[in-house]
Amino acid sequence: MRYEGTVYRPPSEAGSLIIQLTIGCARNTCTFCAMYKDKNFRVRKLSEVVEDLEMARNYYSRIKVRRIFLADGDALIVKTEDLLYILGKCKEIFPEVERISVYGAPKDILHKTPEELAKLKQAGLDMVYMGLESGDDDVLTEVRKGVTSAEMIEAGQKVRAAGMVLSMTIISGLGGRKRTREHALNSARVISAIKPEYVGFLTLMVEPGTPMYEQLRNGELELLNPQEVLDETQLFIEQVDAEGTLFRSNHASNYAPLGGILNKERAKILAQIAEAKKHSSFRPDSFRGI
Ligand code: SF4
Numbered sequence: 001m002r003y004e005g006t007v008y009r010p011p012s013e014a015g016s017l018i019i020q021l022t023i024g025c026a027r028n029t030c031t032f033c034a035m036y037k038d039k040n041f042r043v044r045k046l047s048e049v050v051e052d053l054e055m056a057r058n059y060y061s062r063i064k065v066r067r068i069f070l071a072d073g074d075a076l077i078v079k080t081e082d083l084l085y086i087l088g089k090c091k092e093i094f095p096e097v098e099r100i101s102v103y104g105a106p107k108d109i110l111h112k113t114p115e116e117l118a119k120l121k122q123a124g125l126d127m128v129y130m131g132l133e134s135g136d137d138d139v140l141t142e143v144r145k146g147v148t149s150a151e152m153i154e155a156g157q158k159v160r161a162a163g164m165v166l167s168m169t170i171i172s173g174l175g176g177r178k179r180t181r182e183h184a185l186n187s188a189r190v191i192s193a194i195k196p197e198y199v200g201f202l203t204l205m206v207e208p209g210t211p212m213y214e215q216l217r218n219g220e221l222e223l224l225n226p227q228e229v230l231d232e233t234q235l236f237i238e239q240v241d242a243e244g245t246l247f248r249s250n251h252a253s254n255y256a257p258l259g260g261i262l263n264k265e266r267a268k269i270l271a272q273i274a275e276a277k278k279h280s281s282f283r284p285d286s287f288r289g290i
Contacts (some may be wrong), residue, residue, distance in 0.1 A: 001017075001019065001058050002048075003023075003025050005023070006038075007040050007072065010069075010101075010109040010167065016101075017054060017094075018069050019049060019052050019069070019070055019071065020049075020072055021049055021074055021086060022043050023044060024040060024070050024073060024075065025072065025074060030143055031144050031211040031215070032143055032207075037071070041058060048173045049089075059095070065097055067099050068100045071103070074140070075104075075222060076102055076109060076128070079106045079179065082105045084123050086127055100125055100127075101127035102127065103128075103130075104159065106147045106151050106152050109130070109155040110151060110154060110155050112158075122162075128164050128165070129168075130159070132167075132168045132169060133154075134171065135181065135186035136175060136182045138175075139174055142179075144211075145147075146192040152190055156190075159195055160194065165290065166197055167199075170199065170200075171203070172201050172204060172232055172233060174222040176221045184239070185239055191242050191245065195244065195245055198246050199245055200256060204223065205253050218232045226255040226280070226282040229256075230255065230276060240262060243264070245262045246259075246261055252289040253289065255276070256273075
């Protein structure tokens, strides 16, 4: 396989074969994100992608490849007919594959019809990772996500209606001190409206080189301390109504590991938060990572 630049994948795709269908992120505007700033976006030639799949097959000739993740930032921007072709090739070259997944940007999902999404699901696209980041429109505007909470809800519901598994992420502290309450409440509102299979919390880490880093240096943004991050998460958990959604806050950027199934384990998750706050048992900043 050939990889161009740094390749990112969700933590749960650690054991997957990663194949780059696109290079970079088509939008690349989010003020907090440093992931693809060094890449000019393009969709790769399909023949190159197929070559990579064949190279991977040769390399893993004795190993069963159960999962494939099609990188980079937003593979759903690719034309549906091309995606169907690549999904077909994935299945042909790796008949043992059980799950194929992608990052899906909300606007790309909205550009696809329900019929197109259903065809993609039928062709083997099982899972979409969608970064909500925040359900608060002011925060989404401030971080230049380029999408509203209403569009997030529509996109998330479309993925679910197509029968794909949906995993969403929220970034704790993204609204800073100014909008922590709205960030929690509106994120709970959006997750309640979508009820994805998974919702994962990351905690904001501001990387040098991003526009947000400058805002922090200029004093335009105030980061939450660990107690405040957990207060924000607590408010989200108290308000969200998403029966069956698996909540996880166990990423390396988080101050305390939390997890449980909504809504039935709400009390358990709130007890985990209370326990972490009581003992101030927070992961030190020097051990946090993205
Ligand atoms: S957060 Fe996602 S959409 Fe925003 S710049 Fe990064 S990869 Fe692109």
